[in-house]
Amino acid sequence: MNDLREQLREAVASAFSQGRVRSFVCLEKGFYPFASIPAILHSGSEADRVQLGLSDAPLLAKYLLDAPKPAGIVVRQCDALGVSRLIRDRRVKREDLYIVSVSCPGVVDTAKIPVSPYQITALENAGDALLVHTALGRTELPWASVLLDRCLSCVSGSASPDADVVLEGEKEKLPAPVDYSGIDKVEHMTPDERYAMWEKEFAKCIRCFACRNACPACSCRKCSLDLAEPEWLSPAVTLPEQFMFHFTRAYHVAGRCVGCGECERACPVGLPLMKLNRKFTRDIETLFGVDDARIPRDVEVLGTFLPDDPEEFC
Amino acid sequence: MLHIPKHKLLSLLEHASGSWQVFCPSRQGPTVNFGWFEGMVDPDLIPVNSCKGAFLPQTEELFTYRGTPETGLSLAAGVDEQKPVLVFFARPCDARAFTLLDRVFLEGEYADDRYKNRRARSVVVTVGCKSPLDTCFCTAFGIGPDSKAGSDVFVYDDGTSLYFEPLTEEGAGFVSSHSAYLTEGGTPVSVMEELRRAELPLAGRISVEGMAEALDSMFDDPVWEKMSARCRGCGACTYLCPTCHCFSVFDAPRGVRGKRYRSWDSCQFSDFMLMAGGHNPRPTRKERVRQRFMHKFNYSVKRQGDYLCVGCGRCIRACSVGLHAASALFDLKEAGRCKGC
Numbered sequence: 001m002n003d004l005r006e007q008l009r010e011a012v013a014s015a016f017s018q019g020r021v022r023s024f025v026c027l028e029k030g031f032y033p034f035a036s037i038p039a040i041l042h043s044g045s046e047a048d049r050v051q052l053g054l055s056d057a058p059l060l061a062k063y064l065l066d067a068p069k070p071a072g073i074v075v076r077q078c079d080a081l082g083v084s085r086l087i088r089d090r091r092v093k094r095e096d097l098y099i100v101s102v103s104c105p106g107v108v109d110t111a112k113i114p115v116s117p118y119q120i121t122a123l124e125n126a127g128d129a130l131l132v133h134t135a136l137g138r139t140e141l142p143w144a145s146v147l148l149d150r151c152l153s154c155v156s157g158s159a160s161p162d163a164d165v166v167l168e169g170e171k172e173k174l175p176a177p178v179d180y181s182g183i184d185k186v187e188h189m190t191p192d193e194r195y196a197m198w199e200k201e202f203a204k205c206i207r208c209f210a211c212r213n214a215c216p217a218c219s220c221r222k223c224s225l226d227l228a229e230p231e232w233l234s235p236a237v238t239l240p241e242q243f244m245f246h247f248t249r250a251y252h253v254a255g256r257c258v259g260c261g262e263c264e265r266a267c268p269v270g271l272p273l274m275k276l277n278r279k280f281t282r283d284i285e286t287l288f289g290v291d292d293a294r295i296p297r298d299v300e301v302l303g304t305f306l307p308d309d310p311e312e313f314c
Numbered sequence: 315m316l317h318i319p320k321h322k323l324l325s326l327l328e329h330a331s332g333s334w335q336v337f338c339p340s341r342q343g344p345t346v347n348f349g350w351f352e353g354m355v356d357p358d359l360i361p362v363n364s365c366k367g368a369f370l371p372q373t374e375e376l377f378t379y380r381g382t383p384e385t386g387l388s389l390a391a392g393v394d395e396q397k398p399v400l401v402f403f404a405r406p407c408d409a410r411a412f413t414l415l416d417r418v419f420l421e422g423e424y425a426d427d428r429y430k431n432r433r434a435r436s437v438v439v440t441v442g443c444k445s446p447l448d449t450c451f452c453t454a455f456g457i458g459p460d461s462k463a464g465s466d467v468f469v470y471d472d473g474t475s476l477y478f479e480p481l482t483e484e485g486a487g488f489v490s491s492h493s494a495y496l497t498e499g500g501t502p503v504s505v506m507e508e509l510r511r512a513e514l515p516l517a518g519r520i521s522v523e524g525m526a527e528a529l530d531s532m533f534d535d536p537v538w539e540k541m542s543a544r545c546r547g548c549g550a551c552t553y554l555c556p557t558c559h560c561f562s563v564f565d566a567p568r569g570v571r572g573k574r575y576r577s578w579d580s581c582q583f584s585d586f587m588l589m590a591g592g593h594n595p596r597p598t599r600k601e602r603v604r605q606r607f608m609h610k611f612n613y614s615v616k617r618q619g620d621y622l623c624v625g626c627g628r629c630i631r632a633c634s635v636g637l638h639a640a641s642a643l644f645d646l647k648e649a650g651r652c653k654g655c
Contacts, residue, residue, distance in 0.1 A: 030636040030641065031638075031640060031644060032636070035636055037635055037636040037637075038543075038544040039543070040544070058544075058634055058636075062546075063544075116448050116515065117448055118448060118516075200342075201343075204342055204347055206363065206372065206550075206554070207372075207553075208548050208549040208550040208552075208553045208554075208580070209548045209583075210546070210549075210634060212548075213546040213547050213548040214634055226583075226584075226585055228564075228585075234564075234566055235562060235564050235575070235577045236564075236566060236577055237373045237577060237578075265634055266548070268362060268550040268631070268632035269345060269362055270343065270362070
């Protein structure tokens with residue numbers, strides 16, 4: 001693990017010294033010692049700040065929008081999808097990026113560790129287990145039980161947008177299929193039950209836009225929902241407006257959602273937003289015969305018109 | 315002290331909701347949230363959101379209007395609920411935050427009628443924090459798990475019963491009008507002791523001493539650039555904050571009639587300061603993040619005499635990129651120390 005971090009720091013420092021980048025988007029140590037936060041570096045002398053992000057790593061792709069170009073970025077598979085999304089949405093140009101890909105065994109969600117962060121002295125990846133060291137001793141937790149939700153359906157191995165540098169760590173998590181059981185459950189509800197469920201969820205929404213702002217597929221400089229004129233979304237936070245907001249958001253990213261789940265991770269009140277996103281992803285897979293619709297493609301399923309498309313609505 | 319078994323609390327609240335609008339925490343799936351009472355209450359967990367919505371609803375209708383050039387304009391004031399507000403199971407940080415909001419909305423040249431109305435007839439029932447979270451640092455602001463500021467009634471929870479200690483006349487009135495549900499006897503001494511001794515591990519890392527003065531000369535410090543680089547520009551921190559209180563006023567016209575509302579707004583939104591004509595005095599995240607923390611730790615001290623933060627830690631839990639009051643205080647202190655070095 002430490003070796004990989006050292007390699008990463010060297011890669012970042014040399015990207016600056018070779019003049020390949022003006023900025024570097026990466027992770028660094030946050031206020032809580034075991035939680036990583038995003039950082040944007042502006043010189044090679046800052047390379048020491050770079051961390052791999054063993055735990056709580058936010059996704060970084062969207063910081064490329066504002067980072068001075070050419071910009072470097074450290075990506076794991078989930079972030080690689082976001083970068084790929086931004087490139088295909090023409091928000092950033094591949095030639096303006098310097099992509100360092102790191103292998104990732106999954107990212108620990110410290111909220112899933114039943115120990116106060118103040119008691120943790122070290123976290124250690126021991127293959128199938130996470131070792132949590134405290135002053136009182138060592139707790140061993142099954143690796144899969146402490147990972148961020150997004151890691152449980154990792155796209156590992158299939159998505160990297162031709163990285164400039166590939167750094168391999170000790171072990172890569174195997175790709176896991178997306179768990180659609182939650183979607184099945186919602187699909188089997190009656191329309192009334194489904195409406196009641198979303199009504200209850202959206203009533204909790206505080207309209208902070210954390211979901212939108214965290215999303216690599218929501219990359220508009222000016223969101224239509226922020227416009228005062230025309231006013232698509234009223235600033236009045238009422239239930240009908242909440243439905244309007246959430247369905248607009250979900251439909252807008254349909255076909256472009258990379259399944260990273262950062263919207264759900266960012267939501268401060270815990271709305272199950274991936275239930276909407278996954279439903280779209282699965283529909284695209286089954287209706288259009290696409291393999292893993294999370295992966296951005298040159299030909300977009302919902303962004304393409306073919307004259308011989310079957311017109312089933314006629 | 316008057317007390318009630320925890321399992322009978324619901325019947326007390328159901329009774330209370332006959333003559334009060336009750337704002338209390340309840341379990342909503344994976345989290346506990348404050349909201350208007352709908353037959354559920356959860357006194358155990360610290361809610362994700364604050365209870366400022368009891369007096370400052372996220373959206374409220376100010377008035378409706380109707381008019382044409384022929385008929386002229388007629389206005390009708392928005393409906394103000396007639397029942398007084400009862401906040402149940404505020405936390406000591408939340409209750410203290412109400413006193414800070416009072417300074418903004420009640421003191422000074424203008425008093426806000428709507429806030430004043432709700433607040434004047436309200437009762438705040440606060441529960442002592444037996445299990446502070448890893449993100450709590452209220453003691454940095456002179457608050458603690460047993461602080462009474464801003465409360466009308468203080469509740470001690472010994473696990474099976476809730477003990478009610480009235481602190482104000484209004485609080486005593488509320489308790490006595492619900493005496494049918496309460497039994498006299500006993501003092502929860504061990505709970506009181508527990509609250510006094512409760513330790514907040516985060517508080518030791520945070521100090522606000524001298525922060526307001528230090529910030530006087532830090533407006534142009536490079537630290538703001540560094541801190542704000544990771545901000546995603548959402549409003550989660552401000553909307554969950556018990557002391558943030560900015561709002562915007564807007565119309566919803568529908569033909570010849572319409573409504574005027576006010577809703578929470580956030581200084582972290584890019585269009586918060588956007589003016590007609592397109593000028594934005596806070597064009598980037600740096601200015602917006604700086605505004606948030608300068609307001610909390612400098613401007614408010616000058617204007618109202620106190621920090622506009624109660625160390626509830628909600629922004630710590632809300633922010634997906636670790637930019638919050640605790641990290642800011644830490645980074646600002648470091649930056650202040652390094653000045654000239």
